[in-house]
Amino acid sequence: MMEQPDFGRRLKELRKARRLSQAALAGEEISTGYLSRLESGARHPTERVVTYLAGRLAVERSAFDVPPRSGSLAQALSLATSSDSDETVEGLIAALDRAEDAEPLPRWQALWIVSRYRQRRGEHAEERAALEELVRIADELALPELQCRALSRLARSLRGTGEVTRAIDVAAHAHRLATRGELSVPDVGTALQTLVAAEAEAGRLPDARAHVDELVALVEHAGSEVMRTEALWSAATVRFRQGDHERAREFLERAMRGLDSRVDLTLWVRLRLATASLCLQTEPPLTGDGRVYLSEAEGALALVGTSVMRQELLMLRAYLAFHEGRYEDARAAHDELDGDDMRMTYRDRIRLSVLDSRLLLLEGHEERGLGRLRELGEEARQAANVDLAADIWRILAGALESTRRIS
Known part of the structure; x- marks a missing residue:
């Protein structure tokens, strides 16, 4: 029989594989407290207890001699990092559920992948849960880079679900960590971008303007093509909400000119959706330009489109029909979305x-x-x-x- 803590890990693995609670496995012969200490490795099992637990689990005593699948999370993580398929990420999610006591760094990396998967699918509650745990693990590890990245992603999620005040607090914390820790340009830039978006949403436009100007200056020479594009997009958002629609459109057009679709096709599509949205929110709406940008985005959605992006496109199509006086078409598009699994x-x-x-x-x-x-x-x-x-x-x-x- 294995020594502790391996016995406890194997016991826990067998119990969870059979979907048994500690109380259900303990039964009337042992207490749940004692079982918990066995699983944690704090107590050594007696021969009688091993026989009893084997009977409760319907396994041979030798089942406890099989090493626990400690590598299952590592295996799932390797598969998920080498493939973008939904199947590998679902496998990683299952491995995370089994490996509650995994080492913090592999668990953090797995949760990072899972949170991005949830975000792409518009699964907001599940994304939030993964991000909250990411922040907790990063704080335990006291690694500023991981703290900053987890906080920036959490702030973005909070803003997306309407919790703007908390989003600003979280993003500001990420920005402070990035600047005080003299982190990399991508870390500082991501924190700034998230802070700008939340401040603009809350109507704190002077703060957003100051931070977005800092962002654009930061990435102008040191940032990647994608970072420069996203910074210009953020600048356009702030200018638009300040009422400077012409300057906002100039920023977006610069962003579109500066991004090759082969570098990031998803961002290329999102930019066109954002520019179409700006055109349709301008007074009076620029319906002709909006139609062009929507057509360009729609052509690429078949390649990279997520359900969230397809819903956004349909909403903008509804607004385009509304502004063009095609009210029946606008109603039909609205009703199609309203009955859908809303992920926007x-x-x-x-x-x-x-x-x-x-x-x-x-x-x-x-x-x-x-x-x-x-x-x-x-x-x-x-x-x-x-x-x-x-x-x-x-x-x-x-x-x-x-x-x-x-x-």
Whole structure:
């Protein structure tokens, strides 16, 4: 029979493989506390206990002599890092569930891969859980690089689900770690980019402008092509929310010119979706340009499109139809999305609901449309999403004015 702690690890592996709780395995002969100490290696089993546990697990005593599958996480991690397939990541997720006591560094690396997988699929709750654990492990290890990266990703996730205030706090923490620790340009740049996005969402535009200018200067000469592109995109977002639509579009066009689709096709598509969105939010909407950018993005989505990107494209198609006066097409696109498994960000989900409200007004349901706009504006305000709330109140004011003129 194996000595501790190997016996405890093997016991735990056998129990979890049979989906038994500690209480269910312990039964009436031993306590759950004693079983827990056996699994942790704190107690040595007696011959009687080994025989009892083998019977409860329906295995031979020799099953405890088989080394635990300590390499299963390492194997799954190797497969996932050498392949982008969903199957290998799902295997990694299963290995993580089995290896709760794995060494912190391999577990951190596995969770990093899993969190990116969850983010691509729009699985926000699962992504958040992985990122929270990433931050915890990085703090235990006290490695500034890992802390900064985990915090930046967590801040991005928080912003995407509408928790803007906490996103700013987390991103600011990541930025402080990056600057004080004199971390690499990619680490500092990622923290800055995340902070800018959260500040812009919260309407803290002077802070966002200062940080985005710092970001652009940082990566102008030292950053990669992808980093420069993303910095220009961030600068465009801030300028747009400051009302400088022309300058925002210049930044986006510079970003698109500077990125070869062969370098990062996914980012190439996302840029076109972002530029189309900007065109459709401009007053008056630039529908012709928006249509061109959407067509370019749609052509590449077959190659790299995720469900989140496809939903974003359909939402923008709905807005394009709305601004072109094709209200039945806009309603059809909205209803297709509304019945789908929604994976878009908080901001885009609210924008889709705003479109529904505006269509309700056009369809003669004034009370429902106006009431829904008020609810959405208040929801965005309570979420501290000042920029989004201001857009909704502006649309509501215009709808009320139109209603009064008609009546």
